[in-house]
Amino acid sequence: MAVTRVSGPQALELVAARFRGTRSPLSSPTHRILFGSFLGDDGAAVDTVLVSVFRSPHSYTGEDVAEISSHGGLAIPRAVFDALVADGARPARPGEFTERAFRNGKLDLAQAESVAALVRARSERSARAASLALGGALSRTVEGWAAAVVQMQAEVESRIDFPAEVGEPVNGSTLGATCADVARQMGELLGRLPGARRAQEGIRVSMVGRPNVGKSSLLNALVGYDRAIVTEHPGTTRDTLEDSIWLDGVELRLIDTAGVRAVDDPVERLGVERAEGAVRACDLAVLVLDRSLSEAESASHASELMALASGRPVIVAWNKADLKRGPDARGGIAEAMAEVDTVAIHAGGAEPLRDALRSAIPFVLGAHAGEEIATTSARQEALLAEARDALVRAADGLREDRSYDLVASDLEDAGRALGEIRGRGVEDEVVAAIFSRFCIGK
Numbered sequence: 001m002a003v004t005r006v007s008g009p010q011a012l013e014l015v016a017a018r019f020r021g022t023r024s025p026l027s028s029p030t031h032r033i034l035f036g037s038f039l040g041d042d043g044a045a046v047d048t049v050l051v052s053v054f055r056s057p058h059s060y061t062g063e064d065v066a067e068i069s070s071h072g073g074l075a076i077p078r079a080v081f082d083a084l085v086a087d088g089a090r091p092a093r094p095g096e097f098t099e100r101a102f103r104n105g106k107l108d109l110a111q112a113e114s115v116a117a118l119v120r121a122r123s124e125r126s127a128r129a130a131s132l133a134l135g136g137a138l139s140r141t142v143e144g145w146a147a148a149v150v151q152m153q154a155e156v157e158s159r160i161d162f163p164a165e166v167g168e169p170v171n172g173s174t175l176g177a178t179c180a181d182v183a184r185q186m187g188e189l190l191g192r193l194p195g196a197r198r199a200q201e202g203i204r205v206s207m208v209g210r211p212n213v214g215k216s217s218l219l220n221a222l223v224g225y226d227r228a229i230v231t232e233h234p235g236t237t238r239d240t241l242e243d244s245i246w247l248d249g250v251e252l253r254l255i256d257t258a259g260v261r262a263v264d265d266p267v268e269r270l271g272v273e274r275a276e277g278a279v280r281a282c283d284l285a286v287l288v289l290d291r292s293l294s295e296a297e298s299a300s301h302a303s304e305l306m307a308l309a310s311g312r313p314v315i316v317a318w319n320k321a322d323l324k325r326g327p328d329a330r331g332g333i334a335e336a337m338a339e340v341d342t343v344a345i346h347a348g349g350a351e352p353l354r355d356a357l358r359s360a361i362p363f364v365l366g367a368h369a370g371e372e373i374a375t376t377s378a379r380q381e382a383l384l385a386e387a388r389d390a391l392v393r394a395a396d397g398l399r400e401d402r403s404y405d406l407v408a409s410d411l412e413d414a415g416r417a418l419g420e421i422r423g424r425g426v427e428d429e430v431v432a433a434i435f436s437r438f439c440i441g442k
Contacts, residue, residue, distance in 0.1 A: 003069050004081055004084070006067075007063045019034070019038060020037045021036020025053050038070065060101055099432075109423030111135075111136060114375050115134060117133065117375040132374035133374035133376070138375075142422060152178060179391050183388050186388040189373075192373055193376055198364060198365055199250055202252065205252050206282035206285050208278070209289060209290075209301075210260060210305075216241075216256050222350050248361060255278050260276070279308050279312065283312070283364050286317055286353070287309060287316045289302055289305075291319060302316070314333075315356045318339065318341050337359075338360070379434070
């Protein structure tokens with residue numbers, strides 16, 4: 001099935017001109033489904049269709065909307081689309097339906113952004129988080145903070161504009177404590193967002209090691225098919241390569257990388273640089289070491305890779321465990337979360353690594369891993385941090401009895417940032433940029 005959506009003042013008129021059924025969309029009440037035929041230019045039926053009628057303001061966009069449900073494929077939906085465009089409609093821009101919903105007051109900007117997140121959701125968990133935001137969970141929280149800021153701002157500014165009428169000064173200690181408490185709540189949410197984002201968007205796991213240690217073979221074993229090319233020649237992988245597995249409902253985005261070594265070949269050097277960049281950007285690093293090497297070589301490689309993964313949680317996979325040189329071939333690496341033996345080319349040989357990855361998930365997601373937190377965009381997170389910082393400044397100013405003008409300015413900055421999260425005062429260029437990243441039809 002395919003759905004062609006039309007929104008705007010002439011939406012019902014355009015569709016009615018091509019529709020033949022027991023009732024016309026023009027005379028239909030809102031929220032009705034009509035059965036009939038969609039006609040081509042020659043008056044013959046292009047397809048048997050259902051037309052859903054939504055009258056303004058009771059529609060997704062707040063305008064008159066008609067949705068034509070036809071058979072799928074390519075030819076029929078294209079014929080319906082071309083006929084409507086020929087009659088005066090125009091193709092929608094990316095995200096234009098949701099943009100109209102925002103501009104017509106059906107959604108605030110935080111909810112509108114969650115539509116794109118819902119479409120991009122790759123797991124049930126990320127879809128639930130986007131649905132929470134679409135349902136207004138983030139907006140309600142922000143609205144509560146904004147109301148508190150307005151009350152504090154009114155109390156401070158009344159002393160500036162009407163000092164004689166108000167009389168007594170602001171109780172800096174009490175109001176500062178209130179201000180600091182709101183800032184603390186924002187800080188707590190900001191602290192939970194990185195783990196929530198990893199749970200929603202997937203944990204980035206970079207597999208890094210020297211050439212020919214079995215990184216690509218381990219990736220293939222984990223994902224269950226030959227995703228990466230594997231040969232006996234070192235340096236086969238020249239770029240990063242990504243695939244995903246799901247463990248305990250969380251997506252792990254596995255990134256295979258080029259072997260890390262000093263090289264003169266400019267193409268392989270680019271691959272090594274990308275491998276290093278992937279490790280610096282990952283949430284969890286898997287260092288793949290060769291169990292068949294001598295203890296001295298293993299120690300040297302481990303030291304090099306641990307330095308590269310500095311600041312990241314690390315799992316060490318000692319591959320080619322069937323070729324180990326003796327009990328001392330592997331030494332403990334204190335900085336690693338776990339060390340496991342693997343044999344990537346054997347059936348089940350990657351399962352110890354899979355188990356270690358599963359055990360690492362709660363640590364990587366953090367203390368709030370089990371919480372359901374509404375999806376937030378980078379724009380919203382930056383504005384939230386801006387509001388938090390402004391409130392911290394205002395709280396300090398109130399406690400230190402600074403100028404009311406300075407405190408009022410900080411409170412105004414906090415209120416503006418919170419308002420922009422929901423779309424108030426956002427420039428048209430910013431709104432257009434946000435919706436340009438949506439897919440067609442949303």
